[in-house]
Amino acid sequence: MPVKEVVYSSAHESLKQPQVITTSLGNMILEIQGELILPVEKPEVGFIDDESKYSKLLSAEQWAVKFGRLELSGKKATLFIGTSQRLLGDVKTLDPPLALLKFPSEPETDEPVEVVDVIKHKIIFTGRPLPIM
Amino acid sequence: MTSDNEYEVHANVPQSYSYRLMELTPELLKVIEEKKEPLVLKAPTSKSEVVLCTSSETFALRQRNHSNTVMMTKEGERDGKKFFCSYATLSNVFEVRKSKGHIITEGIPLYDGQNKITNTGESVTLDELKTRSAISDLEFESNWFALNGSSLNGQAIILTDDIITRTLHVMIMSIMASSLDFSELSLIEVFQSMGEDPDITIDIVETVLRKFVTNDREPYQLNKAKVVQWYGIETLRRHCRTKPIELSDFFIKWKSELPPFFESSLDIPLLRGNYAMPLPERIQYVSKLELPSDIQNRLKVLFKLQSSWNLTELAPFIEEFNHKNVKIENFVMKFAKKKKQGKKIIITQR
Numbered sequence: 001m002p003v004k005e006v007v008y009s010s011a012h013e014s015l016k017q018p019q020v021i022t023t024s025l026g027n028m029i030l031e032i033q034g035e036l037i038l039p040v041e042k043p044e045v046g047f048i049d050d051e052s053k054y055s056k057l058l059s060a061e062q063w064a065v066k067f068g069r070l071e072l073s074g075k076k077a078t079l080f081i082g083t084s085q086r087l088l089g090d091v092k093t094l095d096p097p098l099a100l101l102k103f104p105s106e107p108e109t110d111e112p113v114e115v116v117d118v119i120k121h122k123i124i125f126t127g128r129p130l131p132i133m
Numbered sequence: 134m135t136s137d138n139e140y141e142v143h144a145n146v147p148q149s150y151s152y153r154l155m156e157l158t159p160e161l162l163k164v165i166e167e168k169k170e171p172l173v174l175k176a177p178t179s180k181s182e183v184v185l186c187t188s189s190e191t192f193a194l195r196q197r198n199h200s201n202t203v204m205m206t207k208e209g210e211r212d213g214k215k216f217f218c219s220y221a222t223l224s225n226v227f228e229v230r231k232s233k234g235h236i237i238t239e240g241i242p243l244y245d246g247q248n249k250i251t252n253t254g255e256s257v258t259l260d261e262l263k264t265r266s267a268i269s270d271l272e273f274e275s276n277w278f279a280l281n282g283s284s285l286n287g288q289a290i291i292l293t294d295d296i297i298t299r300t301l302h303v304m305i306m307s308i309m310a311s312s313l314d315f316s317e318l319s320l321i322e323v324f325q326s327m328g329e330d331p332d333i334t335i336d337i338v339e340t341v342l343r344k345f346v347t348n349d350r351e352p353y354q355l356n357k358a359k360v361v362q363w364y365g366i367e368t369l370r371r372h373c374r375t376k377p378i379e380l381s382d383f384f385i386k387w388k389s390e391l392p393p394f395f396e397s398s399l400d401i402p403l404l405r406g407n408y409a410m411p412l413p414e415r416i417q418y419v420s421k422l423e424l425p426s427d428i429q430n431r432l433k434v435l436f437k438l439q440s441s442w443n444l445t446e447l448a449p450f451i452e453e454f455n456h457k458n459v460k461i462e463n464f465v466m467k468f469a470k471k472k473k474q475g476k477k478i479i480i481t482q483r
Contacts, residue, residue, distance in 0.1 A: 006172035026208040064143040072138040
């Protein structure tokens with residue numbers, strides 16, 4: 001990649017609308033201090049304990065797994081992971097703001113790099129997980 | 134418990150690896166908000182840093198890894214339930230900082246006129262050079278002329294000091310002979326005034342003209358101080374390379390190097406960073422390029438030439454090492470002794 005055009009129409013349009021927590025394109029950063037282990041793919045039928053956790057949300061091809069529940073109250077957030085853990089977090093303003101870049105899947109193509117969105121807030125969970133009784 | 138502010142949280146399996154996050158400087162945010170100029174990512178070689186260029190500024194990118202789980206999620210709604218679905222997990226962020234940009238001049242032929250080319254590498258066109266250099270288009274132009282860059286038959290070349298001096302001399306005399314205004318010059322007028330010298334092409338004239346003007350658009354205004362400085366350094370190089378000469382003698386030689394009838398004041402401070410004064414009132418040429426490239430050895434050589442330095446005269450030799458932009462008088466204290474004499478700051482060896 002000696003030179004790559006960067007297109008940013010999408011981010012430009014997104015910035016025209018005010019942002020609360022999500023951008024006008026619906027993007028939001030969720031940050032957890034520590035590691036969250038997710039399945040790499042949807043297990044085959046028969047190897048799965050709870051089929052209802054899997055659904056297709058963002059596209060017709062892509063499986064997604066439900067791993068938790070988020071409650072927002074002003075600047076405070078609570079994330080319930082599975083049935084046994086609870087994390088406390090806050091809505092933070094990002095300084096500097098972050099650009100979300102999308103790189104072409106094949107690096108050698110002429111496809112440009114895209115600035116998809118500009119993110120100004122994130123929800124960050126800094127504490128240790130709290131057990132749910 | 135359900136409320137308006139309750140969301141299911143999902144994550145795509147697998148997560149996408151096509152996304153990255155990059156910090157935005159106020160300048161870059163403004164570019165995206167205004168959408169008036171292009172953005173380009175440049176990675177000239179596999180070793181060099183990746184830069185993001187607007188049309189006039191260059192920003193260096195550096196990858197900072199972290200161990201947090203940072204998920205890019207998208208808000209949505211299904212069956213009356215709101216959700217966030219993560220589609221990418223990001224394990225690093227690009228830090229962005231303003232960079233001066235860099236033109237890779239290695240391998241570019243040196244040109245000394247009369248078609249004399251010292252070919253040190255493969256030839257490249259100016260456009261190819263611009264593409265492979267980690268610098269914005271506008272900064273490329275001004276930096277290129279400052280580096281003595283020009284072009285010959287479409288190929289990028291670097292002019293030697295000799296051909297610059299020759300061209301500058303003819304140029305100044307021609308401007309004066311044609312009664313052109315030093316503060317309102319156009320490239321074509323200057324070129325035409327210079328008559329026909331097969332050695333001096335319009336590209337070479339442009340490089341030399343742009344090196345010695347104050348602005349980067351026509352009409353150009355000649356920067357007389359820069360011209361006098363160039364001749365001063367040439368005088369140092371020619372007459373004071375091996376041993377110091379008396380200042381009064383030096384001024385006579387400097388004046389005589391200048392094109393006849395070219396009026397401008399000669400000030401020693403113009404030549405800072407190019408000389409030492411081993412004895413009072415005596416001046417000797419010091420080539421920064423020939424000095425050691427680390428600060429401690431460089432200072433050793435400089436103190437050998439001259440045991441005590443006025444900070445203002447020493448500063449140009451060591452500025453390049455002050456990466457953190459500390460105040461220069463504090464920076465120098467790490468390597469040498471400092472004392473104040475009235476308003477002057479005198480630096481001696483430790």
